[in-house]
Amino acid sequence: MSKRIEDLTVTENHRLAEGFFVVKVSSSAGLPEILPGQFVQVLVTESPSTFLRRPISVHDVDYLSNTISLLIQVAGAGTERLSRLRNGETINLIYPLGNAFTLPVLGDKVLLAGGGCGMAPLLFLGRKIKESGIEPQFALGFRNRSRILEHEQFRDLGTVHLATEDGSEGHRGFITDIPAFRESKWDRVYCCGPEPMMKAVAALCLERDIFCEVSLENLMACGMGICLCCIVPTTSGNLCSCTDGPVFNIRDLKWQTSE
């Protein structure tokens, strides 16, 4: 699949919660095909301490308006600058980058599990899965009630199970503590979130022999498979999370058990 470098126009910047934003950008050239799980490399301007582009996963795509949604968590100066993007500003993207989630087959029972900013790729994935005729379910985890991100759009696609670590909303604990997660027989689980969450989900899926893909968020410089900085140890050696990933089947990963 070919990638492009293009200036897109910001059409919306919507604050979801403290430190979380959804920025919509529109392509005047018309969007190329973008797959769920793929990401964009955003050039950050007017932020002198930001040297490299910022990899941001595609949250949603609307081909009617040629618009991509990006869910951004403020983590430093670069993402802070992106959180202040105004309507009409242009931002330069290299996109679409990376591989994609493997879509389920008709009849599969599918769970999309995530938390925090890791929810980002699950909306677009859920939309594609819904379009294919399967109703996905979601398991979303947050620290507490005040950290819950707006997820109406997820509810439009399928049932949403919530977990908070303190039990202030939904089930108490992690997403792997949600009864629906533990009790149902899933054919496929897709996960994106903090590393401990993904490892817990992966462990549960391995134990129950469930197909599971995770989307990793490694430090990247180029995003195009050139710098070899974002490597992931796999059963086939060190692979780039930008081009061989960011989506990996958990069976191919050699996850460190330490830390």
Place this chain on the structure above:
Amino acid sequence: MADLRIKIGSLELRNPVMLASGTCGYGAELEDLIDLTKLGAIVVKGTTLEPREGNPYPRMAETASGMLNAVGLQNKGIGYFEKHIYPKLAEYDTHVIVNVNGNTVEDYIELARRIDRLTAIPAIELNISCPNVKQGGMIFGTNPTSAREVIAAVRQAYSKTLIVKLSPNVTDITEFARISEEEGAEAVSLVNTLLGMAVDPKTMKPVLSTVTGGLSGPAIKPVALRMVWQAARAVKIPVIGMGGIMNGDDALEFIMAGATAVQIGTATFIEPRTALNAIISIDSLLAERNFDSVANIIGIINRI
């Protein structure tokens, strides 16, 4: 249009702008975004005899106006290169230069011999300056005796254009440029990355798995420029300048300081079109100032 052609030994390039090794993969990764045939050359990823997995993650740290890397020459080895990568490179209508790395002098000789047989590769860049490997690399490039030994040996083994990539992690860059010239190199390229490090105060640990890594980007440009100027005054062979070039003006600075050609490195990660834009900038400057050829401005600061 001014004459942008330059010569590196017997190798003629259509213009003086190349993509630096380790920052352009094997070219294919950038094909969607830039027209490789417009470049002077591409210097493809550092290649070793055996496949290498490189260093553990994390390998990268963003720094003020630059980045540290500790990749450690991850590559699939010369055998894979010959079989799977070279056939594609041979079809490119641009000069492809291979960056070569060894643990020992014998490794370098063997690599040079094998790449000498690849007819579509007109030159090698002898990397004696990688800061991220435990053996070889910078150990050769920071000791005059071993630098001389490896350059002389590779010169014997390699019949085409030999470029030696120098390390900035030395007291006197001119010493290594002179050794390269004396031992028969057609050009020197400099600078490779500067040895640096970063600490994460939150985790109280080094950011890179290897503790130290190579610093690149505009943070090193003034240092690189100074070394290119010194080297160009010390030797008659062409100097290929690099280190933090982000735009056409930066490229012109290196050329005016004495570089016959330049390489664009880290900038490609951020703006893949940097090299193409630099070619346009060089051409425009020559036209504006009524120069016929880029050769007229190489080292011009020493003449004005």
